[in-house]
Amino acid sequence: MLKNFAEAIDKKVFIAGGLFCLLFLIWTVVAPDQAGAVFSKILSVFSTNFGWLYLLIVSFFIVFLIALAFSKFGKLILGKDGDQPDYTRASWFAMLFAAGMGIGLVFWSVAEPMSHYISPPYGEGSTAESASLAMRYTFTHWGIHPWACYGIIGLPLAYFQFRKDRPALLSSCVEPLIGEKRAAGTIGSIINVLAVFATVFGVATSLGLGAMQINSGLHYVLGIPYSNPVVFGIIAVTTALFVTSAVSGIDKGIRMLSNINIVIMAILLLFVFFAGSTLFVTNFFVDSLGQYFSHLIAASFWTDPFGESNGWLNGWTIFYWAWWISWGPFVGGFIARISKGRTIREFVIGTLACPALVCFIFMAIMGGNAIHFDLNGVGSIADSMQNNLSYALFSLLDLFPLAKLTSFVAIMLIVIFFVTSADSSTFVCSMMTAKGVQNPPASLKVFWGAIEGAVAAVLLYVGGLTALQSAAIIAAFPLMFICLAIAAALVKALRQEIT
Numbered sequence: 056m057l058k059n060f061a062e063a064i065d066k067k068v069f070i071a072g073g074l075f076c077l078l079f080l081i082w083t084v085v086a087p088d089q090a091g092a093v094f095s096k097i098l099s100v101f102s103t104n105f106g107w108l109y110l111l112i113v114s115f116f117i118v119f120l121i122a123l124a125f126s127k128f129g130k131l132i133l134g135k136d137g138d139q140p141d142y143t144r145a146s147w148f149a150m151l152f153a154a155g156m157g158i159g160l161v162f163w164s165v166a167e168p169m170s171h172y173i174s175p176p177y178g179e180g181s182t183a184e185s186a187s188l189a190m191r192y193t194f195t196h197w198g199i200h201p202w203a204c205y206g207i208i209g210l211p212l213a214y215f216q217f218r219k220d221r222p223a224l225l226s227s228c229v230e231p232l233i234g235e236k237r238a239a240g241t242i243g244s245i246i247n248v249l250a251v252f253a254t255v256f257g258v259a260t261s262l263g264l265g266a267m268q269i270n271s272g273l274h275y276v277l278g279i280p281y282s283n284p285v286v287f288g289i290i291a292v293t294t295a296l297f298v299t300s301a302v303s304g305i306d307k308g309i310r311m312l313s314n315i316n317i318v319i320m321a322i323l324l325l326f327v328f329f330a331g332s333t334l335f336v337t338n339f340f341v342d343s344l345g346q347y348f349s350h351l352i353a354a355s356f357w358t359d360p361f362g363e364s365n366g367w368l369n370g371w372t373i374f375y376w377a378w379w380i381s382w383g384p385f386v387g388g389f390i391a392r393i394s395k396g397r398t399i400r401e402f403v404i405g406t407l408a409c410p411a412l413v414c415f416i417f418m419a420i421m422g423g424n425a426i427h428f429d430l431n432g433v434g435s436i437a438d439s440m441q442n443n444l445s446y447a448l449f450s451l452l453d454l455f456p457l458a459k460l461t462s463f464v465a466i467m468l469i470v471i472f473f474v475t476s477a478d479s480s481t482f483v484c485s486m487m488t489a490k491g492v493q494n495p496p497a498s499l500k501v502f503w504g505a506i507e508g509a510v511a512a513v514l515l516y517v518g519g520l521t522a523l524q525s526a527a528i529i530a531a532f533p534l535m536f537i538c539l540a541i542a543a544a545l546v547k548a549l550r551q552e553i554t
Contacts, residue, residue, distance in 0.1 A: 064499065067244045069488040072251035076506050080513055087517040094517070094525035101377075101528045102369035107358045109376040112535050114355045116203035119542055120210070120403050128549045129400035133210075133391075134217040140396035144405075147397075149313040150475075151390045152410045159378075160197065160417060161469050162264045166440060166447040168193045168422025171371075172429070173437055176364040181437075186426045190343040193422060195354045196375045197414040198347060199407045204379035206406045207538050208387030210399065211545045217395045219548070222491025225250045225384060225537065231544040231551075246537055247487050250384040253534045254487075255507055256526040257381030258480040262511035264445070265473040266290045271445040272466040276459055281443065287512050293470060294508030297477035298501055312478075316471045323464055324420050330455050331424040339427075340419035347415075373528070380531035383538065388483035392493070425451045477507060 083090040123129065132138055140147065171189030173180045178188065211228040221227035226243030233242060266289045273279040273289075328336060359368040394402055425447070428434045439450040452461045484503040485495035514526055 064488055064496075065244070065247070065490045067241075068247045068251065069499075071244070071248045072255075072484075072488060073502070073506070075248075075252065076255055076510065080506075080509055083513040083517050091517040097529055098525040099369075101532060102373045105532065106369060106373040108535070109373055109380070109531075110356060110358060112539065113200050113204060113376045113380070116207045116538070116542075117199055117355075117407075120203055120206050120407065123210075123545075123549075124400045124403035127553060129398065129403075131214075131399050131549070131553070132218070133213040133397055133399065133402060134395045138217070138396040140394075142393055146314060147393055148405065148409055149317045150393050151386075151406060152313070152317070152413060159261050159264060160414060161448065161465070161472060162268050162445065163193075163197075164418055164421035164448065165425045165436070165451050166444040167196070168418060169425050169429070169436060169440060169447055170444070172426050173440075174367070176359075176367040176371075181429065183430070186339075186430065187342070187346060189426065190339065190419065190422065191346040191350060192354065192371070193418050194343055194347040194415055195351070196372065197418060198351075198411045200355070200376065201379040201382075202407045202410055204376075204383045204538075205386040205390060206403060207542060208383040209390040209394070209406065210387075210402055211541050212388055212391035213394045213397075213402065214399070214545065214548070216391060216491075223388065223391065223486050223493070224491040225487070225541065227491065228541040229537070229544045231547040232540060249533050249537065251484055251487055253381045253383070253530040254385040254480050254484050255503075255510055256530040257378065258385060258477060258507055259511040259514055260378060260381075260527045261476055262290065262293075262473065262507060263515045265469055265476075266293070266511065266515070267443070268445040268448065269293075269466060269469050269473070271443060272449055272462055272469065275446075275449040275453070276462050276466065283516065286515060290508050290512045293473045294477070294504060296470075297474040297481065298504035312471050312475050316468065316475060319464060319468050319471065320417070323461065323468060324417060326457075326461060327424060327452075327455065328420050331420075332427040335427045336420055336423040339423045340416065343419060344415060377528035377531035380534055380538070381527045383534065384487070385480040385483040388486065389479040392482075392486075421448070421451065428454055477504070480507060 142150070168189045171192050172186050175185040175188050176192070178184055208225070208228075212223060212225070215221040215227045215230070216223045219227075221230065224243070224247050226238045226246045229243075229246065230238040237243065266286045269289050270279070270281050270286050273285070274281045279285060354372075357368070357372075390406060397405070425436050428451070429437055434450065434454045436447060436450040436454075439446040448465060449462050452458050452465060455461060481500050481504040482495070484507075485499040486492060488503070489495035489499055510526075
């Protein structure tokens with residue numbers, strides 16, 4: 056077994072990536088106060104000095120992908136001519152959505168709209184005006200921008216992997232620029248190691264948020280106290296679950312769980328929609344959709360040069376853009392893996408438009424009801440969030456009939472999203488450290504699954520949400536430039552194929 060493992064891995068990428076993660080874990084456990092201070096400082100430096108760069112580059116991703124989809128290259132198949140998709144559109148959509156949004160969507164569905172409503176980037180809070188602003192910015196953060204960050208990596212990976220028969224590695228995507236020798240050498244290894252870093256620390260942010268919210272739900276449903284030991288226990292149990300799922304493979308594990316989760320999410324959404332303020336939510340959704348599209352360009356380039364938001368932009372938009380970029384290698388790698396046989400145009404439209412629309416519906420139903428209750432003086436969602444943002448969802452469900460049952464359903468939703476996001480990232484980390492093979496060894500999946508769970512736990516231990524945000528922003532910074540190189544390499548390869 057050890058011999059097979061040694062033959063399967065890319066030793067340079069595995070040793071560098073694994074050693075860095077292990078040293079990081081040791082440092083944060085041995086010197087938690089120092090680590091927490093470093094994270095806070097780095098978060099401030101990156102978000103303050105380079106926020107404009109994150110905004111520009113993510114906006115470029117959107118323009119690039121849309122232009123590519125509707126260019127002469129849009130009809131090219133991500134595979135050989137005549138290849139058919141491996142999965143139905145329904146299963147394809149369910150898997151890419153579950154991997155791409157997952158825990159974060161459930162965590163922030165109430166917490167984010169309510170946060171912007173109470174403390175907007177500008178203007179007075181807890182008003183009709185701040186409510187409109189809140190949903191507009193929530194749609195901005197969960198709309199086409201994150202999916203552009205996934206697509207900018209996923210599309211080239213699928214193209215080079217299935218059409219050009221290259222390994223499923225980020226280094227393969229820059230081969231047209233740097234040549235096959237450099238892509239297979241030190242430069243390629245550095246690119247793949249950075250992709251592993253981004254994946255581990257990006258997904259650790261979501262795992263930490265998910266564990267916090269599961270603990271909040273268990274506190275509400277079963278009276279289990281909210282504490283770090285309980286959160287760490289949740290991370291340990293869910294890590295065992297997603298490693299088991301990852302080892303079982305995409306068809307048996309991820310696809311089945313993704314389909315189940317879409318059904319559970321639909322049931323919860325329909326219940327809240329019809330049991331809540333249906334007419335208000337419907338009007339709010341349509342209005343917010345119009346606000347989103349009419350302000351999309353302005354929101355995409357707003358750098359707050361005069362300091363009007365008092366740090367709001369750095370804490371929200373810049374963090375989100377970095378978080379989405381750090382998720383790019385693993386979500387992009389995963390959606391590339393499941394997108395064989397689809398055209399470039401279908402890939403872009405499917406990844407940009409469809410999941411964004413579902414996110415809008417989810418946020419409008421959950422966050423819209425929360426805002427409506429607060430505007431009418433019903434409940435205490437805002438007060439519960441002052442203690443812990445992870446209580447927001449369960450404070451909303453408490454205002455509905457069958458509160459205990461719906462809260463239990465919400466916990467199931469979070470757990471399964473936890474598993475689907477984490478086992479997708481485990482699968483991709485394993486591929487990136489196993490020379491890009493389609494089915495990496497189970498032992499490698501176990502290793503990276505354990506690393507991801509451990510990193511999530513220590514980040515929460517040393518600094519909570521601030522440490523989680525810092526990890527995402529740091530991991531995303533070098534990856535932005537790799538994404539630009541990948542985009543240029545893809546265009547070069549497409550031009551060589553279709554002149």
